[in-house]
Amino acid sequence: MEVNLTTAAVVIAVLISCSIGAMLVVRRSVSFASLRNHHDVTDPILAVVGTLFAILLGFVLANSMQRFEEARSNVQEEAGAIGDVYRLAQGLAKDGVKIQQSCLLYTNIVIDEEWPAMKAGHIDAKAWQTFEFLWNECVEMEPTTQGQTNIHAAILQSMSKAAECRRARMAQLTYGLPISLWIVVLVGAAATISLSYFFAVENLKLQIVMTSIVTLVIGLNVYMLAGFDAPYSGDIHVTSAPFKTLGEIFKLEQQLQNAR
Numbered sequence: 001m002e003v004n005l006t007t008a009a010v011v012i013a014v015l016i017s018c019s020i021g022a023m024l025v026v027r028r029s030v031s032f033a034s035l036r037n038h039h040d041v042t043d044p045i046l047a048v049v050g051t052l053f054a055i056l057l058g059f060v061l062a063n064s065m066q067r068f069e070e071a072r073s074n075v076q077e078e079a080g081a082i083g084d085v086y087r088l089a090q091g092l093a094k095d096g097v098k099i100q101q102s103c104l105l106y107t108n109i110v111i112d113e114e115w116p117a118m119k120a121g122h123i124d125a126k127a128w129q130t131f132e133f134l135w136n137e138c139v140e141m142e143p144t145t146q147g148q149t150n151i152h153a154a155i156l157q158s159m160s161k162a163a164e165c166r167r168a169r170m171a172q173l174t175y176g177l178p179i180s181l182w183i184v185v186l187v188g189a190a191a192t193i194s195l196s197y198f199f200a201v202e203n204l205k206l207q208i209v210m211t212s213i214v215t216l217v218i219g220l221n222v223y224m225l226a227g228f229d230a231p232y233s234g235d236i237h238v239t240s241a242p243f244k245t246l247g248e249i250f251k252l253e254q255q256l257q258n259a260r
Contacts, residue, residue: 003223003226003227003230003233003234003235003236004234004235005223005235008219008220008223008226011219012215012216012219012220012223015215015219016211016212016215016216016219019193019211019212019214019215020208020211020212022194022197023196023197023207023208023211026197026198027197027204027207030198032200032202033200035198035199035200036200038198039199039200042195042198042199045195046192046195046196049188049191049192049195050192050195052188053188053189053191053192056184056185056188057185057188057189057218057221057222057225060177060181060185060225061221061224061225061228064177064225064228064229065228067172067175067228067229067231068228068231068236068238070172071169071172071231071232071238072231072238074165074168074169074172075165075169075238075240075242075243076242077161077165078161078162078165078166078169078242079107079242079243079245079246080242081158081159081161081162081165082103082106082107082158082162082243082246083103083246083249084154084155084158085099085103085134085138085155085158085159085162086099086100086103086104086250086253088151088154088155088158089103089151089155091147091148091151092141092143092148092151092152095137095141098137099134099137099138099141099155100250102130102133102134102137103134103250104247104250104251104254105130106127106130106131106134107243107246107247107250108247109124109126109127109130110127110240110243111240111243111244111247113126113127114126114127115232115239115240115243118169118173118232118233119232119233119237120233121173121232121233122173123170123173131162131163131166134159135159135163138152138155138156138159139156172231172232173232176229176230177225177229185222185225186222189218189219189222192214192218193211193214193215193218196210196211196214197211224236
């Protein structure tokens with residue numbers, strides 16, 4: 001499911017309302033004096049549960065952010081490798097022109113077709129076919145000079161890098177937090193919020209504000225976790241900017257070549 005700020009705001013608003021309602025039920029069901037008398041027990045329990053949940057959430061969130069940064073770096077490296085193939089192909093005469101055209105075609109398909117498919121969690125078959133076609137063109141060419149042989153070896157090295165990055169990008173579509181860990185996070189969030197109900201705050205409005213803030217902060221952290229866990233969809237996502245920049249460079253270089 002795509003995670004966006006609008007959906008998160010609605011969900012968090014509902015959670016805050018439910019938290020306030022549950023807190024009011026506790027205040028009506030348990031006397032104020034009883035809540036105050038049990039502060040010696042409530043305080044350490046909340047401290048333990050809150051600390052453990054904070055450690056868990058921080059660790060999981062940091063891990064998701066790291067995988068998100070790896071996904072973004074991977075896209076940049078793939079685009080860079082395709083760019084290297086395009087530039088190296090300039091020294092291969094007719095074969096080089098074909099490879100350059102395939103590089104441009106692949107870049108356009110990634111931008112226009114594959115990225116929208118990835119936002120929906122799918123792999124684009126046309127992009128795979130275009131990449132395979134580009135790979136075959138690079139592998140099957142036969143250099144005739146030592147210079148072309150050196151260029152051919154460099155092209156194959158760049159294509160290997162691009163293939164490695166592409167496989168990683170496809171794998172990242174299926175990677176994510178397991179359901180069991182999501183259950184642990186959500187149960188921990190609910191437990192931490194629930195324990196905040198059992199404090200005897202004389203000013204009811206103040207306790208409502210405190211409960212709302214606790215729910216809001218936890219909700220925002222869970223939203224960030226969900227956003228970073230799906231690196232190619234939602235408001236927090238890896239864009240196709242490296243490929244768009246690459247496509248603009250290709251077009252500019254073609255214009256310069258035609259002007260010569």
